[in-house]
Amino acid sequence: MERLQKVIAHAGVASRRKAEQLIVDGKVKVNGKVVTELGTKVSQNDDVEVNGVPIDKEEPVYYLLYKPRGVISSVKDDKGRKVVTDYLPEVKERIFPIGRLDYDTSGVLLLTNDGDFANQLMHPSHEVDKVYIVKTKGIPSSDHIKKLKKGISHEGEYLKAVHAKVMSTDRQKNTAIVQVILHEGKNRQVRRMFDALGFPVDKLKRERYGMIDLHGMNAGDYRSLKPHEVKQLRQLAEKNVE
Structure with missing residues (x-):
């Protein structure tokens, strides 16, 4: 048996908090009956509907x-x-x-x-480390790296790296390999940060997510x-x- 809001959230219908609100608002039925009690628990055999639509209860993968x-x-x-x-x-x-x-x-x-x-x-x-390897056009200085860690304002958003360091440089090709660790996941964040510093990203790879x-x-x-x-x-x- 699992809490109703958890079952709804697991099905991808809404976040757990949103699911709780849907229950309180009378938008959820269990076996054809409206349920508004947040402590309600359901099993795999119960039929759950949200806004009149049955949810699928697949095994999580x-x-x-x-x-x-x-x-x-x-x-x-x-x-x-x-x-x-x-x-x-x-x-x-x-x-x-x-x-x-x-x-x-x-x-x-x-x-x-x-x-x-x-x-x-x-x-x-959540503060889960997301580790990126960046190949830049141009070679960032130590001051540029400090700016990444201090934070950069770009298009009205504050973009900040938890950690950053230059891994290697190629003076002939004028490129660098930089490791960047983020906790955020804002749209095109790494590229925007380096663009703001004047170092366009040539290649970008997310090397690690948490311990994965x-x-x-x-x-x-x-x-x-x-x-x-x-x-x-x-x-x-x-x-x-x-």
């Missing part, structure tokens, strides 16, 4: 995809471009990406059908997350979320 460049972080694209779920054709559950990586960015992308888990990881205060990395994988490969990895990610996400 969790995957890691090594997203290639030139792929949309979505389950469908109206322009017919390749999407991340195209790389997991054998998965029958209705999975979706947790957050997104830009079209031209490669690396770690997590996918699930567990809406509650996804909402926890994407919570703005791409060890032994090639672009386009995917695998199921191990139970202990899911548990660790959940603990990271819950650490700073009330």
